[in-house]
Amino acid sequence: MASTAATRSLADIPTLAQLYRSAGHRHVSSSTSDFPPSAAINARVGLVRGDITKLRLDAIVNAANKSLCGGGGVDGAIHRAAGPDLLTECRQLGGCPAGEARITRGYRLPAKHVVHTVGPIYDHADPQRSERLLRSCYEESLKLADTSGVKSLAFSGISTGVYGYPSTDAAQVACETVRKYLDRDISALERVVFVTFEQKEVDAYAEMLP
Numbered sequence: 001m002a003s004t005a006a007t008r009s010l011a012d013i014p015t016l017a018q019l020y021r022s023a024g025h026r027h028v029s030s031s032t033s034d035f036p037p038s039a040a041i042n043a044r045v046g047l048v049r050g051d052i053t054k055l056r057l058d059a060i061v062n063a064a065n066k067s068l069c070g071g072g073g074v075d076g077a078i079h080r081a082a083g084p085d086l087l088t089e090c091r092q093l094g095g096c097p098a099g100e101a102r103i104t105r106g107y108r109l110p111a112k113h114v115v116h117t118v119g120p121i122y123d124h125a126d127p128q129r130s131e132r133l134l135r136s137c138y139e140e141s142l143k144l145a146d147t148s149g150v151k152s153l154a155f156s157g158i159s160t161g162v163y164g165y166p167s168t169d170a171a172q173v174a175c176e177t178v179r180k181y182l183d184r185d186i187s188a189l190e191r192v193v194f195v196t197f198e199q200k201e202v203d204a205y206a207e208m209l210p
C-alpha cells in the first residue's frame with residue numbers, strides 16, 4: 001500500500017542557491033566541473049534526499065526498463081504509488097528503447113506526469129556507450145518534459161541501482177546534461193530537481209555540483 005508520508009512541493013525543496021547559503025551544506029569546491037558557477041542556474045536546480053513518489057511537481061522521471069511495464073526500485077515505487085491506471089497507459093506505449101523517454105499521466109501520484117526513461121545497463125567493457133546512453137536519457141527527458149509544458153521536473157538516479165552505473169560517474173553526466181540544457185536559454189523549465197535516495201548518491205552529487 002502506498003505510504004501516506006508527507007508530500008513535498010516545490011517550496012519544500014531547496015535550490016542549490018539556498019543550500020549553498022545554509023550552514024548545513026557541505027560545499028565541496030569541484031575540480032571536476034567544466035562549467036563556471038552560475039547564480040541563475042543554482043536558483044533553477046534543486047537537490048533533495050527522499051522518495052521521488054512524494055514530490056508534488058509537474059513531472060518526475062522514472063528509471064524504467066524497455067517494457068515500460070514496471071519493475072523493482074524506483075520504477076516499482078512509482079507504479080505502486082500511481083496505481084494500476086499507470087500500467088494501463090504504459091502498456092499502450094509499446095515499450096521504449098534505452099536512451100529514449102516517454103511521458104504519461106501521474107494518476108494517484110502527487111506529480112502530474114511521469115517521464116519514463118530507460119537507462120543503460122552499465123557495461124564495464126564499453127563505458128563510453130553507457131555514458132552516451134545515459135546522457136541521452138537526461139537530454140530526451142528534459143526535451144520531452146519541456147515540450148509537454150512541464151515547468152518542474154525531478155530526476156531519480158537513472159541506472160544507478162540494479163543497472164549498476166557508478167553513482168559518481170552518473171552524477172557527473174546528470175549535472176553536465178542538465179546544466180547544458182538549462183544554459184541553452186530555449187528552455188521553459190523553471191526547476192530541475194535531483195533526488196538522491198541512498199547515501200552513495202548524496203555523496204556523488206555533493207562532489208559534482210559546482
Ligand code: AR6
Nearest residue numbers: 051052063065071072073074075157159160161162163197
Ligand atoms: N525515490 C527516489 N529514488 C529511488 C527510489 C525512490 N522511491 N527508489 C529507488 N531509488 P533503480 P536502474 C533510486 O534500481 O538502476 C527497475 O526494476 C535508487 O537508489 O530503481 O535504472 C526497472 O524496472 C537508485 O539510485 O533503477 C529496471 O528494470 C535509482 O533510484 C531497472 O530497475 C535507480 O535505481 C532499472 O534500473
